[in-house]
Amino acid sequence: MKVRIDEELCISCGLCSDICPDAFAPREEDGIAVVIATEKELDSLSCVDEAVESCPTEAIIVE
């Protein structure tokens, strides 16, 4: 699974890293979400889909 964050859309709400902390983390300087898991790890994390659906600005892009 290939996932990226659209930094223009991310509002640094922290929801994705709360829901799926193994896949997402807030960037230290501005809270913008970053993907911290490998493509393979993302495949086995069931919380990724929930985070994608929960993002208020649809900033998590599954490619």
Ligand code: SF4
């Ligand atoms: S849930 Fe969406 S808007 Fe909130 S931090 Fe994550 S990517 Fe950004």
